[in-house]
Amino acid sequence: MIEIKDLTKIYKLSNKKKAELKTKDSEKVAVDGVSLEAHPGEIYGLLGPNGAGKTTTLRCVATLLKPTKGEISVCGFDTVKEGKQVRDKICFLTNEIKLDPHFSASYMFDFFGGLHGIDNETLSKRKEDFFKRFDIMDFKDKKIEDLSTGMKQKAAIAVSLVHDPEVIIFDEPTNGLDIITARVVTDFLRELRDSGKTIIVSTHIMSEAQKLCDRIGMIIDGRKVAEGTLSELLAEESAEDLEDAFFKVYKRVKGEDKIS
Amino acid sequence: MRGAKRIIKKELARVFKDKRLIFTMYIMPAILMFAIYGLMGKLMSSMNNDITEHTDIVTVVNATEAFKQVVTTTGYEKNASVTYVDQSEYASNKQQYENEILNGEKDLLVVFDEDFEAVFNAYANKGDKIPNINVSYNDTENYSSKAHNVFTNLVANTYREVLQTVRLGDLEQLDVFNVTENQIVKEGKKGTEFLSMLLPYMIVLMLFSSAMSITVDAIAGEKERGTLSSMLLAPISRTEIVVGKLVSLSILSTLSALVYCVSMIFAMPLMQKGMGGGDVNLSFIGVDTGLMLLATIVLMNLLFVSLLSVISIMAKDTKTASSLVAPMYIIVVLAGVMTMFSGGGDMPLWRYAIPVYGNALVVQQICSGEAQITSFLATVAGLAVAIAVFVGLTSKAFNSEKIMFNA
Secondary structure, X not given: OEEEEEEEEEEEOOHHHHHHHOOOOOEEEEEEEEEEEEOOOEEEEEEOOOOOOHHHHHHHHOOOOOOXXXXXXXXXXXXXXXXXXHHHHEEEEOOOOOOOOOOEHHHHHHHHHHHOOOOHHHHHHHHHXXXXXXXXXXXXXXXXXXXXXXXXXXXXXXXXXXXXXXEEEEEOOOOOOOHHHHHHHHHHHHHHHHOOOEEEEEEOOHHHHHHHXXXXXXXXXXXXXXXXXXXXXXXXXXXXXXXXXHHHHHHHHHOHHHOO | OHHHHHHHXXXXXXXXXXXXXXXXXXXXHHHHHHHHHHHHHHHHHHHHHHHHHOOEEEEEEOOOHHHHHHHHHOOHXXXXXXXXXXXXXXXXXXXXXXXXHHOOOOOEEEEEOOOHHHHHHHOOOOOOOOOOEEEEOOOOOHHHHHHHHHHHHHHHHHHHHHXXXXXXXXXXXXXXXXXXXXXXOOOOOOOOHHHHHHHHHHHHHHHHHHHHHHHHHHHHHHHHHOHHHHHHOOOOXXXXXXXXXXXXXXXXXXXXXHXXXXXXHHHHHHHHHHHOOOOOOOOOOOHHHHHHHHHHHHHHHHHHHHHHHHHHHHOOOHHHHHHHHHHHHHHHHHHXXXXXXXXXXXXXXXXXXXXXXXXXXXXXXXXXXXXXHHHHHHHHHHHHHHHHHHHHHHHHHHOOHHHHHOO
């Protein structure tokens, strides 16, 4: 269970950043008063364009960033005050966070299992399960640097699940994956949902969100502008598909001229 | 600290389970050290031999008969080919003779005054003219420089004594008194000057370069590769990660620095033999001073690792980290060099507490057999403070969103 209440995250901009973003403001509001809930047994999708605040929101949930305002609780633990407990309940996957390339998937699985305090018996049983599930068995002892991108991603997913987390946070789950690996990942997310896990993913791929997510929150410029199940969103916007619905919302928020 | 222990284990496994890394970090440096010093020694000794065995090409103008006799009796011609030339020949080709010295074709040109013997014989009273021998040589040419030394010490001095005997009869009356010398040196301290001058500098340099190569990759590299973030998601505190990283890096780089130091100490005699020096002597280092040396090395290493960690974690990638570390390297080298010329003598205690410089001074004291517990304690105190500051800063940086996630 994830509860985000009025989350605001403001970044202070360095002079270099100001030049990069072509702004004179010394602050950037990345997330602006977002509230949402993700429940066990559901996949919640954060949908929005690049730079909308999806990654920042997920990083706040994963305790990597501290909210400027608002509160986040994960399985009843506060992400700021009880970071350790939160990290024990979650797994956070993103393309930017990677496994040490000098080690094998098997070593990394044991290493992170150890950090989570999992006993050896459970660890080896879980390793076998996950490695079989993701077809890692054949290359489990190969150094991660020698693996292909798809294999690396599979290994990273298996390792991140070492502690059987209740909450799975996935930033752009299929980004950079070939269609077969992407399918393995999305199928697995569904399986995890069916086993009662709370899953929150971010994506800018409409078709993925449409197929995968039980509920969707649209984020534009740091604000949550719409939320609901796919059918609710389509009905509300009188749209044919999610992409259609998203652009209707986007036009309303940004004004017609912005996307023409 | 369960997490810290696991991180230490992992970081050590990264090196010690990789045969290639073990070889490049710990075996190759030792082999290289022996190869470099051995080669330097060999080159130096063959160069020295070549110079000693070279036959000097000497031209002597207006030589007296007595001089020629001295050349024969001293056996000078065994290692020198002497050509005698008269004044008219010399006068017509003077420039050519000088050019030959300049170009290194000949080694020495000795010109006697034309009236050398007459002037010598005419001397009667104080203030009378004395004859002159002009010796031309080229100090930038090894052969010429050596020819000059041999000529002055062997031939010219002997010839002087011959003529002094002619004039005074008994030369012993010139010896007004004798000086006898008696060197009093602590047993085992002979041959420490070279080591005590060079070792502190080398230790500082090697510690820093070992720490540099390991730390920059393990912190800035991991940050760049995104593997550090995966650790931040584990249910352990950031302090545990910092402790785990720093301790493992210190172990790895101390080992690497020790390999360098030990192989250097054993390889250096290879070079010294070539230079004609004695053996490097370390027997004056006892158990107590050895422990002091080890403690200083370990703490200095921790200082470098923590300093480099701060820099590495602030940098966004290894390239930036390396460029930030470069000025540090120069400062450390400078501190090491300063100890080479700081000489002995009493120094205020606070100087030993200055990180790097003071530590190198203590290493110098230990290596010259003059270890003092007070200066050692001052250096340990200085190091402890500096390490605490850098560890604190690293911890703070690990907790900073801006630094860790560029947020």
